[in-house]
Amino acid sequence: MTASPLPRLWRTLERGDHEAFLDLIAGGLPGHFGSATRKNHLSSLRAYLRWTEEERRSVLNATPRDAHAYLGLLVQKHTHAPATIHNHLTRVRGLYGLLIEHGAHPGPNPFVGLKLPSNRPEEHRELYSEDEVRRLVTHASVRDRALVLLGAQAGLTGPEVLHLTWADVDTRAGQLSVLGRTVEAHGELLTALEVYGRERGHTELFAATGPVFDLSSEYELRKVVYLLCRRANVPYKAWRALRNAAGLRLLQRTGDPRAVAAQLGLGTLKAVEVWQKL
Incomplete structure (x- = not known):
């Protein structure tokens, strides 16, 4: 992102243009253009942006309460896939690290410190008793x-x-x-x-x-x-x-x-x- 991106980021979110928002931050995302890493990050961020729009929650002023609410949604959707939950939240946490770095979010990172479900395989292996x-x-x-x-x-x-x-x-x-x-x-x-x-x-x-x-x-x-x-x-x-x-x-x-x-x-x-x- 270039200097002082806040006005442009705000305008893209105001008009619901998630792709334009992602284009503005793309330079700070992991992986190169077209790579699996970049695609996975963009997929997670698109899902998060859709959720904020549906829930009428602020992206640029997100709070720990918003982060906990999004965690709750992911747990509900991916009950038996803790690794998926971890991956999505890692990518959204990275987004806020990027926004804070460029002054587009006041900080601290709302997705830091969340209590995530265990990702230990033995705790999630399904079996009949x-x-x-x-x-x-x-x-x-x-x-x-x-x-x-x-x-x-x-x-x-x-x-x-x-x-x-x-x-x-x-x-x-x-x-x-x-x-x-x-x-x-x-x-x-x-x-x-x-x-x-x-x-x-x-x-x-x-x-x-x-x-x-x-x-x-x-x-x-x-x-x-x-x-x-x-x-x-x-x-x-x-x-x-x-x-x-x-x-x-x-x-x-x-x-x-x-x-x-x-x-x-x-x-x-x-x-x-x-x-x-x-």
Whole structure:
């Protein structure tokens, strides 16, 4: 920004010309023109300017009360994405640092000192609790019981469940073949697969063919879990929450991060580290 930008900044905001406002401050923003960094900053600032206009709040005289109100909006919109909240607020805080530097805001920076939600991954990793899994299993049909336990005990991903065929299921050995790795299937999961298999004509003597589940997309898989959650009065979470429950369960049982990584087909122990902190 050039010297004494306040009159021009004020005029652009007065007429609601956010792009002109951003053009005036663009020279002080991180990243070069057209870069991902610059685009991300501009996107956050556009969202903030729209909010100030809708809420009839001053940009050039923003107060800590305004900052807290904007934080509240972001928390409401991005409840399970603390990193997104942090990124947006970092960019808006940078805007006010720039405005203060050029005398366009009286200071201090209203976005400094906000109490932000934790950005620690282990505090935000969704999973179904043991009680929730038990309620899902109790209210599930024969098919859905097998499906839920493949996520909550075997730790299969959604695509892995969709692509699982009866040729991959060895109930005699208690094993599943999943993308080149062997996944153990014992106890409750094995029983659920055997019962469901009998419904579909799959036994130790006569193997069924084709996919285990007649679900053609991840959308259909999510719909099955959503409807089951409603029946069981369990808050709906994404399929990965079942897989996370399996990872935590296996880690608690074995205490061996490498065994967990092998069972779930993880190429790194980094994901297991998150479960270790829960």
